[in-house]
Amino acid sequence: MLSSVAGPATRVPLAYELLSASSKQAPKPIQKSPILFLHGFLGSKRENRHVSRPDANHVLLPRLLAKDLRRDVYTLDLRNHGDSGHHPKHNYTEMALDVKSFIETHQLQCPAVIGHSMGAKTAMTLALGSPNLVSEVVAVDNGPIELPLSPEFKIYLESMEKVHSMRVTTHREADIILQESVTSPSVRLWLLSNFIKEKNASHLKLRLSVDILKNALGPLGEFPHATGTGKFSKPVLFLRGLQSHYIPETAFPLMSTIFPRFETVNIDCGHWIVQEKPEEFRQAVVQFLQKHN
Structure with missing residues (x-):
C-alpha cells in the first residue's frame, strides 16, 4: 500500500476543477464513482479543456465525459504544476500519494483515474499502491516501464526559463521568444x-519551478513498479499512439503481469492523443468505462 514515510507534511494539496454531471437538462441520477483526470508533464488541469467537434466549436472534454458517463469529473493540477503548490520532491510515488490524499480528503468513492503521460504513470502508481481506492485506470500513451523522457522536454524548460528571465508583459512577446x-x-x-x-x-509570471522540474527529468523516466512488483487486478485501458514510442511492444509482458485485465486501443x-484525436479518445474511454461500470 502507498504510505508516506516522511509524514503528512510532504503532501501537496492539489488544485482542481469539478465538471459536474448534474444539470437541468440531465435529470438521470449521477453515479457516485467520479473520474479523476491527470495531466502530463508541463501541463495543467486546463490542458484538455477545449476540443473541436463537428457539432460544437469548442467544448470541454471533461464535461463531455461527465455527460456521456453520468459521472462527475475532477481535473487536477499535480504538484509543481498549474495552481498546485511546489515541492522539491517530484516523482511518481509522491504524486500518487498526493492524489491518494485528494481522494481521501474529498471522500471520493473509488474513482476511475485517467492520466496522460506523466499523469498515466501517476495513475498506475496509485492503482498499484492503493488498489482499493481506484476502480479503473486509463493510461494515455505511457506504460509501466523505465523509459527516459524525450530530450525536447529539457529544451522546453530552458525556453520557458528564458522567457521568464526576460520579464515579458504579454503572451505574444513570450511566443516570439519561444519560436527561437x-x-x-x-x-x-x-x-x-x-x-x-x-x-x-x-x-507575466511562470507558474512552474524550472529548477525542480529540471531535477525531475530523470525520475520521470522511471517507474516504481518496473520490476513487476505489485498487481492491480481491476480493468486498465492503455491508449497507445502508434506514432509514439512510449508504449513499445516490449512493454506488453510486464503490462500483463501487473495489470492482468489490461486492454489496449x-x-x-x-x-498527444487527446489533442490530436479527441473524438477517438472520447469514444474509447466512454466504451471502456461503460463496459466495466
Missing part, C-alpha cells in the same frame, strides 16, 4: 499556458 527553439505553434500554446498575468503585476497519432 520551439517550432510547433500548438506546443508553444501549451507552454504559454504556464505563464499568467497576475493583478497589478508588471510582467491503438490510435494512429503521436504522443
Whole structure:
C-alpha cells in the first residue's frame, strides 16, 4: 500500500476543477464513482479543456465525459504544476500519494483515474499502491516501464526559463521568444499556458519551478513498479499512439503481469492523443468505462 514515510507534511494539496454531471437538462441520477483526470508533464488541469467537434466549436472534454458517463469529473493540477503548490520532491510515488490524499480528503468513492503521460504513470502508481481506492485506470500513451523522457522536454524548460528571465508583459512577446527553439505553434500554446498575468503585476509570471522540474527529468523516466512488483487486478485501458514510442511492444509482458485485465486501443497519432484525436479518445474511454461500470 502507498504510505508516506516522511509524514503528512510532504503532501501537496492539489488544485482542481469539478465538471459536474448534474444539470437541468440531465435529470438521470449521477453515479457516485467520479473520474479523476491527470495531466502530463508541463501541463495543467486546463490542458484538455477545449476540443473541436463537428457539432460544437469548442467544448470541454471533461464535461463531455461527465455527460456521456453520468459521472462527475475532477481535473487536477499535480504538484509543481498549474495552481498546485511546489515541492522539491517530484516523482511518481509522491504524486500518487498526493492524489491518494485528494481522494481521501474529498471522500471520493473509488474513482476511475485517467492520466496522460506523466499523469498515466501517476495513475498506475496509485492503482498499484492503493488498489482499493481506484476502480479503473486509463493510461494515455505511457506504460509501466523505465523509459527516459524525450530530450525536447529539457529544451522546453530552458525556453520557458528564458522567457521568464526576460520579464515579458504579454503572451505574444513570450511566443516570439519561444519560436527561437520551439517550432510547433500548438506546443508553444501549451507552454504559454504556464505563464499568467497576475493583478497589478508588471510582467507575466511562470507558474512552474524550472529548477525542480529540471531535477525531475530523470525520475520521470522511471517507474516504481518496473520490476513487476505489485498487481492491480481491476480493468486498465492503455491508449497507445502508434506514432509514439512510449508504449513499445516490449512493454506488453510486464503490462500483463501487473495489470492482468489490461486492454489496449491503438490510435494512429503521436504522443498527444487527446489533442490530436479527441473524438477517438472520447469514444474509447466512454466504451471502456461503460463496459466495466
